[in-house]
Amino acid sequence: MGKNRLEAFSDGVLAILITIMVLELKVPKGDSFASLAGLLPTFVSYALSFIYLAIYWNLWEIE
Helix, strand or coil, X not given: CCHHHHHHHHHHHHHHHXXXXXXXXXXXXXXXXXXXXXXXXXXXXXXXXXXXXXXXXXXXXXX
């Protein structure tokens, strides 16, 4: 398997992982900032996971 095919495969896998993570975000029940407070742990977890994947993806592209 060539390097280009492996890069394309890893790009596809990471894009699917990011998409699945976004699907787990829920819509808040209310329309105020207080209703967002319950979703804050989930959002922070998503943001940290996204940052981790972005760092991994960029390191993969450098090599």
